[in-house]
Amino acid sequence: MSKTAYVRTKPHLNIGTMGHVDHGKTTLTAAITKVLAERGTGTFVPFDRIDRAPEEAARGITINIAHVEYETDTRHYAHVDMPGHADYVKNMVTGAAQLDGAVLVVSALDGIMPQTAEHVLLARQVGVDHIVVALNKADGAGDEELVDLVELEVRDLLTAQGYPGDSVPVVRVSGLKALEGDPRWTASIEALLDAVDTYVPMPERYVDAPFLLPVENVLTITGRGTVVTGAVERGRLRVGDRVSVLGADVETVVTGLETFGKPMDEAQAGDNVAVLLRGVPRDAVRRGHVVAAPGSVVPARRFSAQVYLLSGREGGRTTPVATGYRPQFYIRTADVVGDVDLGAAAVARPGETVRMTVELGREVPLEPGLGFAVREGGRTVGAGTVTAVE
Numbered sequence: 001m002s003k004t005a006y007v008r009t010k011p012h013l014n015i016g017t018m019g020h021v022d023h024g025k026t027t028l029t030a031a032i033t034k035v036l037a038e039r040g041t042g043t044f045v046p047f048d049r050i051d052r053a054p055e056e057a058a059r060g061i062t063i064n065i066a067h068v069e070y071e072t073d074t075r076h077y078a079h080v081d082m083p084g085h086a087d088y089v090k091n092m093v094t095g096a097a098q099l100d101g102a103v104l105v106v107s108a109l110d111g112i113m114p115q116t117a118e119h120v121l122l123a124r125q126v127g128v129d130h131i132v133v134a135l136n137k138a139d140g141a142g143d144e145e146l147v148d149l150v151e152l153e154v155r156d157l158l159t160a161q162g163y164p165g166d167s168v169p170v171v172r173v174s175g176l177k178a179l180e181g182d183p184r185w186t187a188s189i190e191a192l193l194d195a196v197d198t199y200v201p202m203p204e205r206y207v208d209a210p211f212l213l214p215v216e217n218v219l220t221i222t223g224r225g226t227v228v229t230g231a232v233e234r235g236r237l238r239v240g241d242r243v244s245v246l247g248a249d250v251e252t253v254v255t256g257l258e259t260f261g262k263p264m265d266e267a268q269a270g271d272n273v274a275v276l277l278r279g280v281p282r283d284a285v286r287r288g289h290v291v292a293a294p295g296s297v298v299p300a301r302r303f304s305a306q307v308y309l310l311s312g313r314e315g316g317r318t319t320p321v322a323t324g325y326r327p328q329f330y331i332r333t334a335d336v337v338g339d340v341d342l343g344a345a346a347v348a349r350p351g352e353t354v355r356m357t358v359e360l361g362r363e364v365p366l367e368p369g370l371g372f373a374v375r376e377g378g379r380t381v382g383a384g385t386v387t388a389v390e
């Protein structure tokens with residue numbers, strides 16, 4: 001195989017815009033790509049190309065998510081802009097969005113609205129520790145004192161949710177005017193990007209943690225062996241490393257490593273990779289298994305969780321669920337049936353957030369903070385986070 005090796009130039013982070021409907025998330029996303037394209041470190045992605053987000057099948061649930069990528073002087077970013085409120089709930093709670101930091105977009109004209117508060121709550125629940133605030137539409141806000149009030153209100157909201165509201169960067173911007181090329185407002189986008197660069201730290205914890213890769217696909221390369229593919233959830237991996245395949249219950253050695261068809265010395269958290277495994281039969285490994293550093297994860301069947309049941313309007317159920325409910329649980333890439341126990345509550349309605357205990361049909365690696373989707377009859381009816389493993 002004569003292929004050029006993959007070159008990692010800048011550290012990579014995943015960020016995204018969140019905030020109430022119509023506060024300008026997509027306009028701001030387009031403006032960021034425009035400003036960086038003019039700096040020469042990105043490609044301009046116009047509004048209508050972001051908003052026409054492709055439907056992507058990720059982790060077995062249909063989610064709507066638009067990715068743009070760009071670079072600042074110091075970092076490479078993948079930026080997600082989610083088109084609707086239900087998409088936030090699904091992508092955040094299942095961890096599909098995988099945000100290292102978020103830009104909370106608040107219209108300076110309207111102030112905080114219900115979904116502003118809900119997205120902050122979701123971000124807190126899924127462990128997004130760093131939020132930068134974009135007070136958008138500042139071009140239309142004639143009265144500075146009113147914008148000062150909105151800023152105070154946002155800082156209070158963040159403080160109430162456990163963020164350092166007093167020290168969070170709040171930048172007054174206009175996505176719309178920056179898109180039109182108005183220099184005052186393109187400067188505001190530069191200021192916002194500087195705030196993101198400096199305030200959102202590198203998520204080194206993922207790279208330094210023990211290696212883990214949820215298996216998305218399995219293939220055979222004739223004469224070389226079995227290859228598993230997927231995104232590295234955490235840690236690093238090199239050729240020669242020992243790994244356990246949980247689900248297949250084998251321990252083996254990595255004999256090859258590639259990304260997008262290029263061989264690599266080391267895979268890191270966030271990379272999409274193909275891993276060649278020594279002496280593992282093709283039919284021993286399946287989607288849903290987990291490749292991990294030996295001894296670093298413990299598979300389990302019982303766990304407690306906090307689950308948001310999607311409302312009927314969001315595509316969820318129209319009738320309540322009760323103890324004894326047996327849906328499918330999508331955990332990382334695994335699809336496993338589970339028995340639900342709602343404890344004292346006994347019954348839960350669509351649109352509610354509930355605590356539950358789940359007994360899975362088979363063991364999978366579990367840990368507090370892990371997100372999952374609840375599915376039934378081919379559609380997503382809930383999104384949850386593991387709170388404790390029993």
Ligand SMILES: Nc1nc2c(ncn2[C@@H]2O[C@H](COP(=O)(O)OP(=O)(O)OP(=O)(O)O)[C@@H](O)[C@H]2O)c(=O)[nH]1
Nearest residue numbers: 021022023024025026027083136137140174175176
């Ligand atoms: N005056 C002004 N209007 C803006 C600004 N940014 C966005 N808008 C307008 O606000 C409206 C909503 O903008 P979007 O970018 O679609 O908002 P969004 O938050 O992505 O909306 P959803 O994806 O539907 O939640 C559009 O009419 C924009 O032109 C701004 O900085 N100033």
Ligand SMILES: [Mg+2]
Nearest residue numbers: 025026082083
């Ligand atoms: Mg939008």
